[in-house]
Amino acid sequence: MSAALELRDVTVVRQNQLGLDGVSVHINAGEFVGVIGPNGAGKTTLLTAINGMCPLTRGSVRVGGRDPHGWGGHRVRAGIGYVPQLRRPDPRLPITVRESVMTGRLGQLGWLKRPGREDWRKVDEALNRVGVGELAARPLGQLSGGEYQRAAIARVLVQEPGVYLFDEPASSIDPQAQHDVIGLVQSLHRDTGATILYVTHDLPALPMAARRLLLLKDGRLWRDGPREALLEPREIRALYGFEAGVYPFDEGGGEGVVLRSRAAR
Amino acid sequence: MIWEWLPHDYLMAAVLAGLLTGVICGIAGAFIVTMHLAFLSVCIAHAAFAGALCAVWLGFPPLALALAFSLGAAAIVGPLAEQGDLSPDASIGIIFTLMIGLAFLFFGLAPEARATSLTLFWGSILTAGGTDITVLGVTAAMCLLLVGGFFKEIQAVVCHRETAMAAGVPAAVVTYGILFGTGAVIASSLPVIGGLLVYSLLINPAAAALQLTYSLRRMIVLSASFGVASCWVGLAASYFWDLPAGASIVIVSALIFAAAAGLSPKRRRWPSWKMRATKPA
Known part of the structure; x- marks a missing residue:
C-alpha cells in the first residue's frame, strides 16, 4: 500500500532533552493508528515532528512523499489536519469561532485570495457537523473545553486533509464531551x-477504530502492532508499570477499553 | 475644514503628523497587544532610539539608522524568543538593556548635538516638517495596503499562531512581517513622538480598543481612532495650556485606556460574547 506517513530514524533533541530517539515507522493511507504511552513518552513530539512544527535533530519525515520540514513546508502542512492538546486561549481574543474555523481553509487558499461563499459554506457545515453551529458568532475564547475541541475538529474538517493528527483531543473535557469527540473522530x-x-x-x-497501535516509551517506538496483540495486561504493565485488566466493550458502537488496575509490586 | 481655523501652518503640519502617527501606531499596536508582545515593541522602540542617536553622532539622517536598528532588533529578538533557549522575557530584556546602553553611549559621544538628541527623547510634533509627514504618509499607505491585502493571514497568526501554522499558513513570514512593520512604524514616528514615548502610543490605544470589541477589524479601527484622538487632544492641550506635546499625547492615551477599561463590556456580568462581533460575508 502507498505510504501516507514515513518516518526514518527520527530523533528530536530539544533543550538538552531527548524527545524522540530513532523512531522509524511506515503508515499506510487510510490507517487509523493509536499512539499510546505514559506522559513524557514523546507522543506530542511525534505528531509535531510529522507536521514539521518541531525541528528534527536527525532522520527524515515524508507525508504523502513530501517533506514538511523542507522549504515550503507550510504547503505540506496544509494537507495535514492537526488538533493539538486543549490549551484554553485568551478569553479576550478578537476572533469569533467562525473566523477561527476559517483558518483551516487558509493554507489551501494561499496569499491574497479572500475566502469565498463556498469556503464559508464549508465552515458553517463543519460547525453544524461537530454540533457547535449555534456558537459560530461567539468569541473563540468564550468556549468551554468541550466546545473548543469541537471547534478545533471543525477547523481540521474544513482543511480537508489526507492525514489527521489528534493529540489527546478528549482529555481535560467531561465524559459526555469526551464520548462525542471520540465518536466524531471515528465517523x-x-x-x-x-x-x-x-x-x-x-x-x-482510545477509539475502537484504532486497529493498529504504536506504543512509545522514553522517546522510543517500543511496540508497533495490532491492537489485539498490544492491548493486553502484560504489555500495559510493561508500558505503564501497572497491573491492568483490559475489558473491551462495544456497547452502542462504543469505543475504548476499561482498565482495572492495581500498582505493580 | 479643520485647517481653516488652525491659526498657524505649523499646527496644520502637527495635526497631519498626529493623524498619520495615530493611525500607524494604532494599527501596529492592535497586533502587538493581541500577540502579547508589548515588551517587544518597547525593545524595538529603544533600538530605533539608539539608532537615531547613533546617526546624530555620525552626522547621518536619524531616520535611516533608526530604521536599521529597529529592524535589526526585530530580526534578533524574534528568533531568540522563538527558539526557547531563553524565555522571551529574558531575551527581549537583554536586547532592551543593550539598546538603552547604546542610546546613552551615543548620547554621551555627541555632546555638541545635545539639543537634537533631546528632541529624539521627547519628539517634537510641533516642528514636524515635510520630510516627517512624507515618511509617515508612506508608512501609513504601506500599513493600510499590507493589512488590507493580508488581513486573513494576519488575523489567524495574531490570534492563534500555532493553529495558523498547523493549517499551512506561513506563520513565520507573517510574524516577522508584523515585527519589521512595527520597527518601520516606530522609526518613522520617532521624530514626532520621541523614542521614550512612542511605545505608549503603540500600546495604550490598542489596549483600550481590546477592551471594547471581539472583532479584530473593529479593534484596528478603534485603536487607530484612539491613537489619532490621543495625538489631537494632546496637541490641543499642549497649544492651549502650554504643556509639552509628547507628554500630553501620552497622558491622553492613558486616560482613553482608563475610560475604555471602565466602560468595557468584557468586564460586565452578562455574557460578553453577546457583544457585536464581526460576521464575515
Missing part, C-alpha cells in the same frame, strides 16, 4: 477513509 475515519494518528495517554479514551 470522520469511516466517512472519509483518511489516515489518522490518534494520541492518548488515557487508554479508555
Whole structure:
C-alpha cells in the first residue's frame, strides 16, 4: 500500500532533552493508528515532528512523499489536519469561532485570495457537523473545553486533509464531551477513509477504530502492532508499570477499553 | 475644514503628523497587544532610539539608522524568543538593556548635538516638517495596503499562531512581517513622538480598543481612532495650556485606556460574547 506517513530514524533533541530517539515507522493511507504511552513518552513530539512544527535533530519525515520540514513546508502542512492538546486561549481574543474555523481553509487558499461563499459554506457545515453551529458568532475564547475541541475538529474538517493528527483531543473535557469527540473522530475515519494518528495517554479514551497501535516509551517506538496483540495486561504493565485488566466493550458502537488496575509490586 | 481655523501652518503640519502617527501606531499596536508582545515593541522602540542617536553622532539622517536598528532588533529578538533557549522575557530584556546602553553611549559621544538628541527623547510634533509627514504618509499607505491585502493571514497568526501554522499558513513570514512593520512604524514616528514615548502610543490605544470589541477589524479601527484622538487632544492641550506635546499625547492615551477599561463590556456580568462581533460575508 502507498505510504501516507514515513518516518526514518527520527530523533528530536530539544533543550538538552531527548524527545524522540530513532523512531522509524511506515503508515499506510487510510490507517487509523493509536499512539499510546505514559506522559513524557514523546507522543506530542511525534505528531509535531510529522507536521514539521518541531525541528528534527536527525532522520527524515515524508507525508504523502513530501517533506514538511523542507522549504515550503507550510504547503505540506496544509494537507495535514492537526488538533493539538486543549490549551484554553485568551478569553479576550478578537476572533469569533467562525473566523477561527476559517483558518483551516487558509493554507489551501494561499496569499491574497479572500475566502469565498463556498469556503464559508464549508465552515458553517463543519460547525453544524461537530454540533457547535449555534456558537459560530461567539468569541473563540468564550468556549468551554468541550466546545473548543469541537471547534478545533471543525477547523481540521474544513482543511480537508489526507492525514489527521489528534493529540489527546478528549482529555481535560467531561465524559459526555469526551464520548462525542471520540465518536466524531471515528465517523470522520469511516466517512472519509483518511489516515489518522490518534494520541492518548488515557487508554479508555482510545477509539475502537484504532486497529493498529504504536506504543512509545522514553522517546522510543517500543511496540508497533495490532491492537489485539498490544492491548493486553502484560504489555500495559510493561508500558505503564501497572497491573491492568483490559475489558473491551462495544456497547452502542462504543469505543475504548476499561482498565482495572492495581500498582505493580 | 479643520485647517481653516488652525491659526498657524505649523499646527496644520502637527495635526497631519498626529493623524498619520495615530493611525500607524494604532494599527501596529492592535497586533502587538493581541500577540502579547508589548515588551517587544518597547525593545524595538529603544533600538530605533539608539539608532537615531547613533546617526546624530555620525552626522547621518536619524531616520535611516533608526530604521536599521529597529529592524535589526526585530530580526534578533524574534528568533531568540522563538527558539526557547531563553524565555522571551529574558531575551527581549537583554536586547532592551543593550539598546538603552547604546542610546546613552551615543548620547554621551555627541555632546555638541545635545539639543537634537533631546528632541529624539521627547519628539517634537510641533516642528514636524515635510520630510516627517512624507515618511509617515508612506508608512501609513504601506500599513493600510499590507493589512488590507493580508488581513486573513494576519488575523489567524495574531490570534492563534500555532493553529495558523498547523493549517499551512506561513506563520513565520507573517510574524516577522508584523515585527519589521512595527520597527518601520516606530522609526518613522520617532521624530514626532520621541523614542521614550512612542511605545505608549503603540500600546495604550490598542489596549483600550481590546477592551471594547471581539472583532479584530473593529479593534484596528478603534485603536487607530484612539491613537489619532490621543495625538489631537494632546496637541490641543499642549497649544492651549502650554504643556509639552509628547507628554500630553501620552497622558491622553492613558486616560482613553482608563475610560475604555471602565466602560468595557468584557468586564460586565452578562455574557460578553453577546457583544457585536464581526460576521464575515
